[in-house]
Amino acid sequence: MPLVAVTGGAGYVASELIHQLLAKGYSVRATVRSKADTAKVAHLEALAAALPGSLELVEADLLQPGSFDAAFAGCSAIFHTASPFFLQAGDPQAELVDPAVQGTRNVMAAAAKNKGSVKRVVLTSSCAAIKGNANAAAPKVGTTYSEADWNETSTVEGGEAYWVSKVQAEKAAWEVAEREGLHLVTILPEFIMGPVLSSRTDATSMGYLKAWVEGRAQAGSPVFADVRDVARAHVLAAEIPDASGRYIVAASHSTPAALISGWLQERFPECAFEAGEAGQPEEKNSNSRVQKELGLALTPVKETIQDMASTLVALGLAVPKLRQQQA
Template identity: 40%
Template sequence: MQTIDSSKPVCVTGASGYIASWIVKLLLERGFTVHATVRDSDKASSVAHLRKAAQGASGKLVLFDADLIKPGSFKAAIEGCELVIHTASPFVIRGFTDPYAALVRPAVEGTENVLDSCNAVQSVKRVVLTSSVASIYGDAIEILKVPGGIFTEQLWNNTSSEGHQPYSYSKVMAERKAWDICQEQSRWDLVTINPSLVMGPSLTTQTQSTSIDVMRDLGSGRQRTGVPMLEFGIVDVREVANAHILAGLNPKAEGRFILSAHTASLLQMAIVLRASYPEYPLPARQLPKFLVKLVAPIAAGVSREFVQKNVGYALRFDNSRSKDVLGVQYRPLTETLCDHFQQMIDDGLLKRR
């Protein structure tokens, strides 16, 4: 059990990202000095939201430049920190030709580089790693074989590869690398946060996330003819950010924590949103699986194998550890979805029909 000195700075890697920028904001509001790593601190558009979060906050923001695949580049930011929150990871779902170069290498080598620096800096006591439920399972069909029909922290994704679900593969390989490195030393301990689909308002228009793609597809009219029966675990970005801090500061926190508040299909999300946004062309029906399989490779750029293994299955996640150990309190699904949708409208990413 490690007790973290709250007067010491906290390092947050990938600080300009969707989840990380909320972590930075919450830490600053709670009076922490934050060593925030970004790719280019001189690029005003990518750090403006971090500087804004620091305005009026009782904490102090210090920016550092670091590169995931450059050994030693995180060491300066980690110096003097007892807690390191490692969120930096490549986020590309499509549009690449080499999944190893685009996803796997930077995720695994980036984790290795950050943890090597943690080994080199004597002050480090705890590392909190942003992982994913993609580290726990690869395809929804796996729910049929898990004990009790519910995904838990004891499970590992053994089905993803560079050729099938490469993003999920990058997450599980990075988390496995982190546990391997942790077990080779005894000075610092490791806690992982494994969120499902993260939704809720972003602090910047610059970030990429699957949730923005999901919302844009639902609200733009692109799916007005119907959606597949694709179910997601959903969790609010604000709960995920808070969980990282709770995991960092709670001496009893150890191991992995699934962060997932609700499960909902695309149609259920659309129904929730339509109640508040009837003027948007949200889908009103579910498409049969055979039709989805027929059109998915052309219309959505996903394989028939993905459709076969993910469409039509109901998901369940055990979030009890996050509530019992960390004390996470989850907000209603309606609040998460509507806050996210409204922010996308405000940012000009969605237009009325």
């Protein structure tokens, strides 16, 4: 099987992607910030030991020019997932926007230097590149967003640095791809949930469901994506010759919080969960392109949430309250 590279290999999404690539027998070169950080990489080594593909870890940092050049040598596809994903930062420009945008430029430059072997670059973008969080100009509720939309409303000053980081990084990737003649495909998930493979709990996705499982209902009604679908979409985007452009990989509409607490209650009847709010306004995405063109079947949101909760509990990363502990 060909050699492919995955940036940000120890992250939540990348771990599932590496899992699927190794299961298919790919040789994977994964970049991580530190190979010595066993808390971050041990699960990847365990996956490689158990699955048919092979794994090599290489150190690279988004903010270091040239950092990815050697890592991509001989690779036929680059999966660029690395990007800071957190919502609170002391210096949002320096901590979120710069690493995302300069990092994407560094990754694309490294792909261009290895054009001889690199046939495809698949970038993990986000629906944050399509719509802002508040989005006054194009109301989130009442609009069905598609791949044709770009987030033109988020600003760092307005508290949406993560959204800015994603829209600017994706635009930078398209600009370099066009200039260098690279075949780029972008995947745009919304809030990703689904089984975890690592014992890290610092990923924003994990923090969100861990809070729910431990009895703290979360505000809002997110549009969810399943991590297995997101990873599968990356692989399909690299393998299918006609894959092109942007693909939303997310549910077609938002999930009211009341459903989440109900699904957790059903999955763990012996436990008590704080009830989520019902009847929040609906947000909509058009998700037909990835299903029609890449043949991706999307996982029902209930399954995504229940499966993630099960892995968090099984790995001891979240401890639900038993009913009698509630008082």
